[in-house]
Amino acid sequence: MNVRSQVAMVFHLDKCIGCHTCSIACKNIWTDRKGAEYMWWNNVETKPGTGYPTAWEDQEKYNGGWEAQNGDLRLKSTSKTKTVFNIFHHPHVPTMDDYYEPWTYDYQHLFNAPEGADQPTARPLSMVTGELINIKAGPNWDDDLGGSPVYAENDPNLKGLDAAQREQLSAIERLVFFYFPRICNHCLNPACVASCPSGALYKRGEDGIVLLDQNRCRGWRSCVAACPYKKTFFNWFTGKSEKCILCFPRLETGQAPACFHSCVGRIRYLGVLLYDAERLERVAKLPLEELIEAQRSMILDPFDPEVIAAARANGIHDSVIASAQKSPVYKFVKVWKIALPPHIEFRTLPMLFYVPPMAPVMARKENGSVHNISEDLFHDIDDARVPMKFLANLFGGGHEGKVRYALRKQKAVRWYRRSLTVGDVDAETADRMLHEADCTREEAEAIYRLTSLCTFDERFVIPPMHREEAIEMMADPLEHKQNVGFGFLTGPRRGL
Amino acid sequence: MNEATHYLDQLLFVGLPYVAFFTFFLVTIQRYRSQKFTYSSLSSQFLENQQHFWGLVPFHYGILTVVGGHIVAFLIPRELLLWNSQPLRLYVLEVSALIFGLLSVVGLGAALVRRLTVSKVKRVTSTVDWILYVLLLLQLLSGVGVAMFHPWGSSWFAASATPYLWSLLKLNPETGYVSSMPSLVQWHIVNAYVLIGFFPFTRLVHILVAPNPYLWRRPQVVRWYRPPQGA
Numbered sequence: 001m002n003v004r005s006q007v008a009m010v011f012h013l014d015k016c017i018g019c020h021t022c023s024i025a026c027k028n029i030w031t032d033r034k035g036a037e038y039m040w041w042n043n044v045e046t047k048p049g050t051g052y053p054t055a056w057e058d059q060e061k062y063n064g065g066w067e068a069q070n071g072d073l074r075l076k077s078t079s080k081t082k083t084v085f086n087i088f089h090h091p092h093v094p095t096m097d098d099y100y101e102p103w104t105y106d107y108q109h110l111f112n113a114p115e116g117a118d119q120p121t122a123r124p125l126s127m128v129t130g131e132l133i134n135i136k137a138g139p140n141w142d143d144d145l146g147g148s149p150v151y152a153e154n155d156p157n158l159k160g161l162d163a164a165q166r167e168q169l170s171a172i173e174r175l176v177f178f179y180f181p182r183i184c185n186h187c188l189n190p191a192c193v194a195s196c197p198s199g200a201l202y203k204r205g206e207d208g209i210v211l212l213d214q215n216r217c218r219g220w221r222s223c224v225a226a227c228p229y230k231k232t233f234f235n236w237f238t239g240k241s242e243k244c245i246l247c248f249p250r251l252e253t254g255q256a257p258a259c260f261h262s263c264v265g266r267i268r269y270l271g272v273l274l275y276d277a278e279r280l281e282r283v284a285k286l287p288l289e290e291l292i293e294a295q296r297s298m299i300l301d302p303f304d305p306e307v308i309a310a311a312r313a314n315g316i317h318d319s320v321i322a323s324a325q326k327s328p329v330y331k332f333v334k335v336w337k338i339a340l341p342p343h344i345e346f347r348t349l350p351m352l353f354y355v356p357p358m359a360p361v362m363a364r365k366e367n368g369s370v371h372n373i374s375e376d377l378f379h380d381i382d383d384a385r386v387p388m389k390f391l392a393n394l395f396g397g398g399h400e401g402k403v404r405y406a407l408r409k410q411k412a413v414r415w416y417r418r419s420l421t422v423g424d425v426d427a428e429t430a431d432r433m434l435h436e437a438d439c440t441r442e443e444a445e446a447i448y449r450l451t452s453l454c455t456f457d458e459r460f461v462i463p464p465m466h467r468e469e470a471i472e473m474m475a476d477p478l479e480h481k482q483n484v485g486f487g488f489l490t491g492p493r494r495g496l
Numbered sequence: 497m498n499e500a501t502h503y504l505d506q507l508l509f510v511g512l513p514y515v516a517f518f519t520f521f522l523v524t525i526q527r528y529r530s531q532k533f534t535y536s537s538l539s540s541q542f543l544e545n546q547q548h549f550w551g552l553v554p555f556h557y558g559i560l561t562v563v564g565g566h567i568v569a570f571l572i573p574r575e576l577l578l579w580n581s582q583p584l585r586l587y588v589l590e591v592s593a594l595i596f597g598l599l600s601v602v603g604l605g606a607a608l609v610r611r612l613t614v615s616k617v618k619r620v621t622s623t624v625d626w627i628l629y630v631l632l633l634l635q636l637l638s639g640v641g642v643a644m645f646h647p648w649g650s651s652w653f654a655a656s657a658t659p660y661l662w663s664l665l666k667l668n669p670e671t672g673y674v675s676s677m678p679s680l681v682q683w684h685i686v687n688a689y690v691l692i693g694f695f696p697f698t699r700l701v702h703i704l705v706a707p708n709p710y711l712w713r714r715p716q717v718v719r720w721y722r723p724p725q726g727a
Contacts, residue, residue, distance in 0.1 A: 080711050087706070088556040095545045096616070128543070129615045194715035197707030205720035218705050219536040236620065239538035280716075314724040495534040495699055496624045 002278040003300060003311040005320050005463070006188070006208030006351055007246065007270065008329040009260075010339045011181055012451060013357040014410075015267040018179035020044050020140065022259035022268075026183075029258050030245070035237025037102035037127045040139045041244035042259040044181040048155035048169055048390065049142035051180075053098040056230040057156040057343065063092040064228030065191055065346030068285040073347065075195055077225040083197050092225040096236070100137040102127040128236065146170070146177025157393040165387040176385040178357040180394075181267070183259060184231040184244035185342070185350030186210045188275065188298070189284045192243070195226035200241075207272075207465065208351065209246045214492070217241055228346035238492050252467050256460040266454065271327030271461040272320060273334075273351070274300045274311055284347050288397050291344045298349075299334050302327070323463035328450055329353065336439075336447055338406040340395040356391050356406050358384065358414075381407050405438070412437035413444045413451075501675075508686050509660075510669045516693035523696035524704060537702040543616040551610050555603025561596040562639065565650070570661055573654035580651045589650050590643070597640045604632055628698045631691050638684040646678055657685075 026042040045051040059065055063077040077092040105122035113120030126133040142151035147170040158166060169176060186203075190210050193201040200216035201223055203209070212223070212232070219239040223232040232243040247257035255261065260268040275298045283294040300307045302324035311321055324330065332339035332353060339353035381404060382388050391407075392400040412433040419430035434444055450458060528535060541548045569576050580586040608629055611621050643649055660673035674685060695701070 083707065083710060088552045089541065089549045093541055093545070095541070096543055129619050131615060189716070193717050196717075197710040198705070199707075199709050199713060199717055202717040202719045205718045205723065215532040217536070218702060218707070219539045220707065221539055221541065224542075234539075234542045236540070236542050236616075238533075239536035240533075315722055492533060493531070494620075494622075495536050495538050495701075496622065496697055 001276050001300075001307070001310045003274050003307060003314050003316060004208065004277045005206065005311070005316050005324065006273045006275055007186070007251065007463070008208075008273040008327075008333070008351040008353070009183075009186075010269040010329050010332045010353045010355065012267045012269070012339075012355040013178060013180065014355065015265040015451075016044070016179040016181055016357075017265045018044055018046065018144070019264050021262050021264050022181060023139075025258040025262035026244075029247070031242075035235040036233070036242060038096065038099050038139075039233040039235075039242065041231070041233075041242075042181065042183045043139055044179055045140070046142050046144055046146060046151075046177050047180045047394070048146060048152040048158060048177060049148075050151050050154050050156075051142065051182075052100075052139050053094050053230050054137070055154060055156055056228075059228060059346070062094060062225070062228070062230065064226060064230065065343075065348060066189070066284065068287075068347065071285065073281070073285040075191055075226055077191075078195050078222055083195075083220075083222065087197070087220060090221050090225055093221045093234075094224065094230065096128070100139060100141070101133060101135075103133060103135055106132075144177065147172075147175040152177070157390055159393060160398065161387060161389050165389060168385065168387055169390065174385060178386065180354075181259075182229065182231070182342075183352065184210060184246070185229060185348065185352040186244075186246060187348035187350045188277075188280060188295075189347065189349045191226040191228060191346070191348050192223035192232045195222040196220075197222055201232075204248075207248075207251070207463070209248050209251075210243070211245055211248070212241055212243050214240055214242075228343065228348065229350075238494050240492075251462055252465045254462055254464070256456075256462065260460060266459065269328040269332065269450075269454075269459050271329040272302075272324040272463045273327060273329055274302050274307060274316070274321070274324050276300055280349070284349060288345055289399055291347070291397055292340060292399075292402050295341060295344065295349050296334060296337070299330070301334075302330065317464070317466055319466075320463045323461055326461045328454075328459060328461060331446070331450065336409065336443065337402075338409050338447070340402055340406060342395060344397040354395055355410070356395050356403050357386065358407060358410055381411060408437040409439050409447075412439050413447050416441070416444045417448055505671045505675045508682070508689075509671045509674050510664070512686065512689045512693075513664055516689040519693045520695055524701060527696055527701065528704075535701055535705050536699075538620070538699045540617045540620055543620065544610065544614045547606065547610040547614065551603050551605075551607030553603065554599045555607055558596045558598070558600025558603055559636075562593065562600060565593055565596075566653070569650065569653045570658055573658040576654045577651060580648075580654075586648065586651065590647060593650065594640070594643045597636065597643055601633075601636045601640055604629070604636055608633070624698050628694070628700070631687065631694060635684065635687050635691055638680060638687060641680050642678075642684055646681060 022042045023040055023044055027040065030041060031037070031039045040052060043052050051057065055061060059076060065076055066073050067076050078086065103124045103126055106125050107122050110120050110122055123132055124135050125131065142148065145151045152170060153166075168174070186209055188208070190201070190203065193203060193210060197220045198216050198218045200213040200218070202211060202213065204211060217240040219234070219241065221234055221241065223241050223243075224230070224234050232241050234241050247255075250257055256270060260270055279298050283291070283298055286294050302308070302321060308321055312318070329339075332355065339355050341350045341353055344350075384407075388400050388404060391403045392398055396403040412430075415425050415433050416430040419425040419427050431441075434440060580589065611617055611625070611629070656673040656677070660670060663670040674682065
């Protein structure tokens with residue numbers, strides 16, 4: 001057993017209102033710079049929709065992630081040999097057109113326009129060339145456009161859905177969509193790290209945050225092609241790649257990452273998971289239907305004395321182990337099993353999990369009157385407006401079992417709470433539902449509490465990062481007394 | 497030989513190369529130490545993908561092969577001359593060298609057109625890049641010119657340029673080999689020195705950081721502040 005600690009995340013999709021506050025918080029702190037204008041380390045997508053960059057989930061187009069072949073795990077976009085031959089022109093790199101060309105507006109014209117018969121307008125200017133442009137796309141161009149033939153109908157997750165199910169998603173007056181906020185998943189088996197020819201990308205041993213060493217990056221662009229979630233970005237100005245850093249400077253001082261902190265719907269949870277790194281390679285190449293369960297099995301019980309001993313032996317601080325025991329992520333993923341990894345079929349073993357949305361529209365409008373169709377306990381889960389198959393393509397690797405389990409448990413919790421507060425469900429029915437959903441009253445209360453009444457400190461259980469120890473390893477502090485400090489002290493100047 | 501030509505030869509074929517190589521080593525090392533961030537391929541593929549392929553791929557394969565040929569002739573002149581002792585082998589070598597030379601010219605031309613016509617790419621092209629394009633174009637055109645008008649270069653390079661270069665390396669420069677060469681060849685040599693001296697101030701430094709550890713390392717990279725015992 002090789003125990004490591006990982007800062008992991010859960011996003012509860014039923015609570016996301018699609019306000020983009022997280023994206024703006026991140027943008028203002030990290031990517032409001034030349035060359036990074038088009039980057040959204042955090043973005044919110046509408047599902048069904050094509051997302052950002054357009055149709056990123058379609059790996060026949062982008063060739064991201066891993067594939068398991070004959071007991072071998074290999075990157076789709078590159079290999080050691082291919083790196084040599086593709087170094088001059090990477091065949092699978094997306095271009096700015098796949099994202100969008102960033103723009104501002106010619107605001108000065110509003111002040112400087114000569115007097116005339118018409119009101120002056122502020123026309124859009126490209127932030128790359130400075131020339132006037134016609135805006136063709138933006139980072140959330142599919143926002144709320146469920147049912148759109150341009151966006152929703154081109155969602156790669158519609159693969160395998162029959163005509164009736166597609167119809168169900170886009171029928172007039174029954175149109176449905178939900179939001180899908182995304183950041184870097186800080187994967188256990190990151191494709192970006194494995195593809196980097198310069199070794200600039202790495203996983204931090206202490207907390208598993210995936211970072212990109214700006215001084216070591218040479219702009220070979222392999223990571224951009226390899227990441228199946230398209231969460232590494234190429235800075236067109238500095239000629240270096242960049243990615244979400246999980247706000248590690250904030251984490252190190254005990255603050256939640258900006259996107260987490262600012263989340264209006266309080267959908268985000270963060271905490272430590274202890275996992276067994278020894279099983280990594282074996283798990284990553286298992287057959288698709290076993291992947292979710294296998295990834296769960298890598299996550300270790302932080303209360304198990306054996307695990308604690310092994311963690312200590314690996315230098316994991318007691319305070320981090322204590323933090324892992326309070327981790328909300330551990331509860332969602334491992335204990336309650338209602339949070340699932342996105343697109344496990346990419347085989348990067350993401351460490352950001354999603355509680356699938358209920359989209360709980362259980363009524364149908366017929367001849368002007370509303371008919372309730374949800375009397376039959378769980379069966380309506382499969383009749384929900386968002387087809388199970390669609391959710392399974394997103395969160396179940398195409399398999400519905402785990403998604404159905406998560407939704408049934410959530411529904412049982414709701415009915416249980418309803419029996420307590422509204423009273424139109426009798427306790428017996430509620431108990432029967434809990435039983436059938438593999439849940440107990442205590443567990444239902446806990447899920448209810450962490451979902452609905454959670455405080456800041458319950459959502460974000462940030463482990464102490466012990467940087468005071470780390471810095472000793474890097475340099476003798478006394479040696480640097482009266483100096484300017486550590487780190488990147490000059491502006492990021494583009495190469496000559 | 498008159499006095500002026502002699503001094504010019506000394507300047508171009510002795511002074512210039514030493515200045516160029518000195519600058520090359522000093523500035524690349526200093527730049528790597530103090531401005532590591534600026535070492536990048538500065539790729540513009542993200543801004544334009546199609547023309548990028550038709551320019552950059554032929555250019556790189558062409559130039560790498562040609563430069564590789566120069567290095568071979570510098571390192572193993574005897575073996576090269578032996579290879580060339582049969583006319584057929586000489587012809588094969590010369591023709592393929594010319595083809596790769598032309599490939600690099602075509603590629604550089606395509607890349608230059610791309611820089612001039614695609615406005616996004618133009619935006620990330622610095623003055624230094626433009627100077628570099630001119631120098632590279634001059635170097636490639638003069639090189640192809642030499643290959644066409646002064647054939648059998650693979651043999652005479654090994655017989656005369658190689659000893660001259662070795663004499664520079666041994667700090668005992670002999671300009672005799674080069675002072676009698678045709679002016680196109682001399683131009684090619686002088687421009688090469690200018691390029692080498694200019695190298696550390698340009699994006700060319702990406703050649704020095706071409707990836708190699710990747711080929712040998714494990715897929716995943718983990719960095720520890722305090723590595724666990726036994727890890």
